[in-house]
Amino acid sequence: MCVIEPTPVIETRRLVLRAPGMSDLERLAALANDADIARMTLRMPHPYAVTDAEAFLHNVQVQDPRRSATFLIEHEDLGPVGVIGLFEDGDPMPETGYWIGRPFWGRGFATEALEGALVWASRQWKRRALVAGHFADNPASGRVLEKAGFLYTGETRRAFSRSRNAMTDTRRMVWLA
Incomplete structure (x- = not known):
């Protein structure tokens, strides 16, 4: 039987993926309160207030580590990104799923974090396949997924985006270990 640590830490070349905590509350709220980030997610509201960050942290604390793992992406010099x-x-x-704060776009942090998480998922979480999706109007996220080894399935799903308050086309991808 595989024992999953409740708060794993993953280290990559420039990043540490770790459990988010109350000390990250203000930074999370500040980074997430960006309409261009929220509109590319299904669940994130906009505006994103400190109370939303508190609810997010609570949900992370009570998640079942056998079914979910949520990591704060922290850069060695820049802090949480x-x-x-x-x-x-x-x-x-x-x-x-993932998001990166706007000041840190275009630096490869999403790809690096995703690659680290995939190694962890296959070795420690014992998962041999994962799925992901990106909105049809967000090809940058598709490129991140491709760089990490995801392949398009050919499926497009309609899903409700909370911040858009609308159904949105989501292109589905799969990763196989």
């Missing part, structure tokens, strides 16, 4: 999560949802395989 985003969040990445892996979770079991309605699909047969766990799903991953």
